[in-house]
Amino acid sequence: xxxxxxxxxxxxxxxxxxxxxxxxxxxxxxxxxxxxxxxxxxxxxxxxxxxxxxxxxxxxxxxxxxxxxxxxxxxxxxxxxxxxxxxxxxxxxxxxxxxxxxxxxxxxxxxxxxxxxxxxxxxxxxxxxxxxxxxxxxxxxxxxxxxxxxxxxxxxxxxxxxxxxxxxxxxxxxxxxxxxxxxxxxxxxxxxxxxxxxxxxxxxxxxxxxxxxxxxxxxxxxxxxxxxxxxxxxxxxxxxxxxxxxxxxxxxxxxxxxxxxxxxxxxxxxxxxxxxxxxxxxxxxxxxxxxxx
Ligand code: SF4
Numbered sequence: 001x002x003x004x005x006x007x008x009x010x011x012x013x014x015x016x017x018x019x020x021x022x023x024x025x026x027x028x029x030x031x032x033x034x035x036x037x038x039x040x041x042x043x044x045x046x047x048x049x050x051x052x053x054x055x056x057x058x059x060x061x062x063x064x065x066x067x068x069x070x071x072x073x074x075x076x077x078x079x080x081x082x083x084x085x086x087x088x089x090x091x092x093x094x095x096x097x098x099x100x101x102x103x104x105x106x107x108x109x110x111x112x113x114x115x116x117x118x119x120x121x122x123x124x125x126x127x128x129x130x131x132x133x134x135x136x137x138x139x140x141x142x143x144x145x146x147x148x149x150x151x152x153x154x155x156x157x158x159x160x161x162x163x164x165x166x167x168x169x170x171x172x173x174x175x176x177x178x179x180x181x182x183x184x185x186x187x188x189x190x191x192x193x194x195x196x197x198x199x200x201x202x203x204x205x206x207x208x209x210x211x212x213x214x215x216x217x218x219x220x221x222x223x224x225x226x227x228x229x230x231x232x233x234x235x236x237x238x239x240x241x242x243x244x245x246x247x248x249x250x251x252x253x254x255x256x257x258x259x260x261x262x263x264x265x266x267x268x269x270x271x272x273x274x275x276x277x278x279x280x281x282x283x284x285x286x287x288x289x290x291x292x293x
Contacts (some may be wrong), residue, residue: 012196012265014094018071026052039266040219072123075130118161162194163224208235211260218264225264245278
């Protein structure tokens with residue numbers, strides 16, 4: 001069985017930068033708290049905790065220690081609340097997310113309704129909506145475009161959650177225009193997709209075409225990992241989304257000649273190595289029992 005790793009996968013520069021900034025701050029300041037998990041990966045969160053980065057889930061839990069804003073960013077309301085509390089803030093917002101936030105504010109001030117193609121409960125999207133100064137609406141799926149209010153301003157701007165695929169964003173925009181053409185006088189589309197994500201998705205897609213099984217590693221809550229798995233499934237290949245090597249079931253690999261491995265932007269290298277090792281171990285077991293091809 002051949003195991004092939006995607007040529008681009010794992011920690012993106014935004015997550016790597018956030019993790020390093022938090023580790024440095026924890027060491028320098030004698031421990032910090034992170035407002036929410038830095039990454040959707042329990043192993044990374046545990047390693048950070050050992051390095052002095054505790055996680056709090058709400059502003060009420062802040063205990064005076066410096067607070068890190070995660071790579072997903074926050075809305076201006078949260079920044080103001082942190083200022084009022086008076087804690088030191090370590091802002092690790094990914095620069096690509098900051099760009100989305102700036103666009104949201106700029107377009108809202110220009111009088112556009114700001115539609116964000118994304119999950120309204122996702123941290124990044126909540127933050128971006130905060131910057132849209134009350135003029136932002138998140139729509140998670142093109143099938144839900146009919147839920148947009150009838151009295152939407154006629155000048156409409158569209159941004160995307162950074163981790164969506166190019167194809168889904170393009171389809172969303174097309175559908176928006178088709179369904180609201182009679183209402184829209186001006187449509188501005190800002191490509192706020194993240195290059196790191198799109199190139200990982202392209203690499204996963206290319207690999208999915210060459211293998212007969214894909215393993216996608218990343219937190220079950222991680223949007224970009226879910227999208228990577230979707231990209232692979234769309235190629236018609238058997239795909240399993242796992243968080244760690246322990247979730248691999250022995251039956252998955254039997255009868256497969258080529259297994260592809262990719263990982264979401266919040267997946268550390270050691271988690272990928274563990275998965276590859278587990279696949280090799282299963283292959284050895286299958287060979288020993290004579291069930292391997
Ligand atoms: S996926 Fe892209 S936008 Fe998100 S943290 Fe990584 S580099 Fe930044």
